[in-house]
Amino acid sequence: MKHVILIIMDGLGDRPNVELDGKTALQAATKPNLDYLSSHGTTGLMSPVSFGIRAGSDTSHLSILGYDPHKYYTGRGPFEALGLGIPLKPGDIAFRANYASVMNGKIIDRRAGRIQNTEDLSRELETEIDGVKFIVKSGVEHRAAVVIRGSGLSDMISDTDPHSVNSQPVNAKALSPEADFTASLINKFLERSRKILAKHPLNQKLVSQGKLPANEIMLRGAGKIPKLPSFHEKYGMNGACISGTPLIRGIAGLAGFDIISVEGMNGRVDTNYSNIISAAIRSLEKYDFILINIKGTDIAGHDKKPLLKKEVIEKVDSVILPLLKLLPDTLIVVTGDHSTPCSFGDHTGDPVPILFATDGIINDNVKTFDELSVSTGYYKITSNDIMPLIMSYSDRSEKYGA
Amino acid sequence: MKHVILIIMDGLGDRPNVELDGKTALQAATKPNLDYLSSHGTTGLMSPVSFGIRAGSDTSHLSILGYDPHKYYTGRGPFEALGLGIPLKPGDIAFRANYASVMNGKIIDRRAGRIQNTEDLSRELETEIDGVKFIVKSGVEHRAAVVIRGSGLSDMISDTDPHSVNSQPVNAKALSPEADFTASLINKFLERSRKILAKHPLNQKLVSQGKLPANEIMLRGAGKIPKLPSFHEKYGMNGACISGTPLIRGIAGLAGFDIISVEGMNGRVDTNYSNIISAAIRSLEKYDFILINIKGTDIAGHDKKPLLKKEVIEKVDSVILPLLKLLPDTLIVVTGDHSTPCSFGDHTGDPVPILFATDGIINDNVKTFDELSVSTGYYKITSNDIMPLIMSYSDRSEKYGA
Numbered sequence: 001m002k003h004v005i006l007i008i009m010d011g012l013g014d015r016p017n018v019e020l021d022g023k024t025a026l027q028a029a030t031k032p033n034l035d036y037l038s039s040h041g042t043t044g045l046m047s048p049v050s051f052g053i054r055a056g057s058d059t060s061h062l063s064i065l066g067y068d069p070h071k072y073y074t075g076r077g078p079f080e081a082l083g084l085g086i087p088l089k090p091g092d093i094a095f096r097a098n099y100a101s102v103m104n105g106k107i108i109d110r111r112a113g114r115i116q117n118t119e120d121l122s123r124e125l126e127t128e129i130d131g132v133k134f135i136v137k138s139g140v141e142h143r144a145a146v147v148i149r150g151s152g153l154s155d156m157i158s159d160t161d162p163h164s165v166n167s168q169p170v171n172a173k174a175l176s177p178e179a180d181f182t183a184s185l186i187n188k189f190l191e192r193s194r195k196i197l198a199k200h201p202l203n204q205k206l207v208s209q210g211k212l213p214a215n216e217i218m219l220r221g222a223g224k225i226p227k228l229p230s231f232h233e234k235y236g237m238n239g240a241c242i243s244g245t246p247l248i249r250g251i252a253g254l255a256g257f258d259i260i261s262v263e264g265m266n267g268r269v270d271t272n273y274s275n276i277i278s279a280a281i282r283s284l285e286k287y288d289f290i291l292i293n294i295k296g297t298d299i300a301g302h303d304k305k306p307l308l309k310k311e312v313i314e315k316v317d318s319v320i321l322p323l324l325k326l327l328p329d330t331l332i333v334v335t336g337d338h339s340t341p342c343s344f345g346d347h348t349g350d351p352v353p354i355l356f357a358t359d360g361i362i363n364d365n366v367k368t369f370d371e372l373s374v375s376t377g378y379y380k381i382t383s384n385d386i387m388p389l390i391m392s393y394s395d396r397s398e399k400y401g402a
Numbered sequence: 403m404k405h406v407i408l409i410i411m412d413g414l415g416d417r418p419n420v421e422l423d424g425k426t427a428l429q430a431a432t433k434p435n436l437d438y439l440s441s442h443g444t445t446g447l448m449s450p451v452s453f454g455i456r457a458g459s460d461t462s463h464l465s466i467l468g469y470d471p472h473k474y475y476t477g478r479g480p481f482e483a484l485g486l487g488i489p490l491k492p493g494d495i496a497f498r499a500n501y502a503s504v505m506n507g508k509i510i511d512r513r514a515g516r517i518q519n520t521e522d523l524s525r526e527l528e529t530e531i532d533g534v535k536f537i538v539k540s541g542v543e544h545r546a547a548v549v550i551r552g553s554g555l556s557d558m559i560s561d562t563d564p565h566s567v568n569s570q571p572v573n574a575k576a577l578s579p580e581a582d583f584t585a586s587l588i589n590k591f592l593e594r595s596r597k598i599l600a601k602h603p604l605n606q607k608l609v610s611q612g613k614l615p616a617n618e619i620m621l622r623g624a625g626k627i628p629k630l631p632s633f634h635e636k637y638g639m640n641g642a643c644i645s646g647t648p649l650i651r652g653i654a655g656l657a658g659f660d661i662i663s664v665e666g667m668n669g670r671v672d673t674n675y676s677n678i679i680s681a682a683i684r685s686l687e688k689y690d691f692i693l694i695n696i697k698g699t700d701i702a703g704h705d706k707k708p709l710l711k712k713e714v715i716e717k718v719d720s721v722i723l724p725l726l727k728l729l730p731d732t733l734i735v736v737t738g739d740h741s742t743p744c745s746f747g748d749h750t751g752d753p754v755p756i757l758f759a760t761d762g763i764i765n766d767n768v769k770t771f772d773e774l775s776v777s778t779g780y781y782k783i784t785s786n787d788i789m790p791l792i793m794s795y796s797d798r799s800e801k802y803g804a
Contacts (some may be wrong), residue, residue: 360746361417362418362752362773364777376778377777378777388751389453391751395746400455400457402485
């Protein structure tokens with residue numbers, strides 16, 4: 001049985017870029033090590049979730065790891081909360097939250113003037129009501145997440161965000177009878193929050209400067225943190241996750257992965273690439289399966305920076321050199337979780353290149369790792385097919401039948 | 403409407419072999435007729451059951467013939483019994499069985515010293531209890547199958563094999579209330595068997611030679627023989643099966659195929675290849691669909707003999723010459739049921755080459771029938787897709803819609 005290193009370059013797939021003479025970032029990059037892995041492996045195109053689906057990193061990572069997102073993706077609330085790094089437990093109910101500005105009982109700005117640094121506000125709002133814990137964590141600008149933890153909770157709760165200005169904030173309503181208790185808790189929380197926010201020094205200062213106060217917190221997208229069946233029980237492998245991105249660490253954590261800390265890893269383009277790969281190699285002593293997520297490619301895609309995306313790929317390529325000598329007893333899989341073409345600046349439903357490299361398997365005719373080259377390779381698969389192929393290529397599959 | 407000949411070379415898919423200068427058996431073989439079929443047909447890679455799945459011949463043949471194995475594969479017991487050539491009926495309950503050695507009430511060898519030629523023992527154990535027939539058939543070494551036939555039977559029966567030595571053989575337990583009757587029958591059968599085995603001359607001889615007796619028969623893997631919907635009703639084709647392998651004949655029989663006997667066909671590498679093809683051509687007079695399974699490629703794969711695998715392919719190639727002139731009104735399909743790479747010695751989840759050849763259809767650019775060549779062909783499919791493609795290419799499909 002072989003060890004497995006799965007490298008996911010976030011948002012790897014690209015489209016032609018004028019700045020790169022019509023090439024994708026992968027086509028334009030100098031990447032001898034990725035090309036070596038292609039020519040010592042089996043390649044193809046992988047559609048995240050399914051063909052043409054514009055997958056998020058959440059649904060895609062679930063699917064790649066063998067968890068059907070149609071079953072385990074419980075909405076934006078829980079996965080945004082995971083993305084803010086809140087240590088969540090299965091059964092927790094999570095909401096996306098916005099800080100907003102209310103005047104004379106009506107919302108005048110759903111983003112509170114795109115307020116920054118709301119950490120103090122969020123901390124003040126944390127509380128416990130009727131034995132249920134309220135966790136509040138600030139995100140970027142006006143964004144936050146609210147998580148409630150306790151017994152008897154339901155996620156069948158309507159949004160308190162009316163999704164329009166000049167409307168009143170609405171109360172939480174139970175969308176099914178068993179959610180009555182949860183709805184009443186949420187409304188108590190909102191009432192309490194309004195009092196705290198109204199007199200909070202940060203808001204008083206904003207008002208005195210003629211700026212919009214964050215005197216309302218609006219909740220939406222209620223969802224339950226899913227209970228993922230243990231990765232170890234599903235596949236017989238001890239998993240470790242190396243990622244600078246809280247969302248990915250959160251999903252892996254729910255699946256029972258150990259989370260590996262790496263010095264200098266920050267989930268940005270200036271992360272310490274070399275330390276990430278060293279940590280992965282060290283982790284092979286203790287773990288069967290290492291999931292690495294590198295976020296830089298996605299950031300460059302969202303920022304519409306093809307040269308930067310190319311540069312991130314080249315950095316990854318240069319640090320993976322030590323992996324090549326592991327091929328006799330390690331399966332190395334490289335892919336993305338979705339495409340984030342620089343020309344589009346967001347995720348698309350385009351398939352992503354994938355390679356499976358280890359000694360002894362078929363090498364298809366593909367010698368170069370990019371969208372077009374791998375399109376003549378062995379596979380046209382979806383993310384659901386990745387784990388079965390990993391199990392087979394790492395000599396871990398049980399036979400189905402005889 | 404065209405006739406169909408489906409040739410399944412068992413375990414056909416391969417990986418690079420040192421003995422063949424890094425080539426797969428198909429790449430190394432001289433096979434002008436298979437290459438001719440490729441260049442007069444449409445090719446691709448076919449993943450048995452699904453991508454990366456290490457399919458057995460049982461699950462794979464079910465799937466190839468259009469029977470979802472997740473629905474119709476009822477476990478190792480029934481399919482091992484089919485593999486021993488027991489004429490089974492839907493509703494029969496089958497177990498895998500081991501002859502074992504018991505001393506002082508404890509199992510001291512789960513394989514009875516890998517005893518050979520247990521046919522006499524098995525014959526003696528056959529009986530009828532409370533109107534239920536017990537069929538016992540010996541397999542290789544200590545292996546056997548036990549089938550019970552009658553009314554009111556259930557397969558919700560625990561193993562009587564404790565799966566470890568120094569344990570006592572365990573009684574069959576009903577895993578659900580409706581299995582109480584079956585469990586009591588099994589326990590009566592085991593009690594009776596112990597008495598017969600204890601005083602059987604073969605065992606007395608073994609003991610006198612200081613060898614381990616086969617004085618216990620242990621059952622496991624209870625399953626019901628599935629009722630397959632008739633192939634003829636599903637596809638409107640009369641099917642005939644030509645195979646030297648009891649398992650394949652058994653599965654085809656359950657689907658309602660007629661089983662064709664062929665002189666010199668033995669399911670080994672030294673089978674009479676030429677007679678098999680002659681029998682297939684003769685059978686076209688009476689049947690619409692001929693399923694041929696050739697086992698030699700799989701045997702060579704399990705035995706890690708790439709030169710032998712190449713030789714089997716070359717033999718098949720040489721005898722199929724007469725098929726080429728049937729192309730105007732016959733669809734010829736060639737594939738494997740799974741990969742059995744010689745370098746691995748067992749099934750893997752690798753896809754298998756497939757070709758569909760008949761006059762008048764698209765010919766993709768593939769002129770050579772091997773793993774890499776067909777990887778640039780038309781299809782990347784799973785075994786579930788084979789029957790619909792056969793129906794379409796043989797002009798038998800009904801339109802779905804108008």
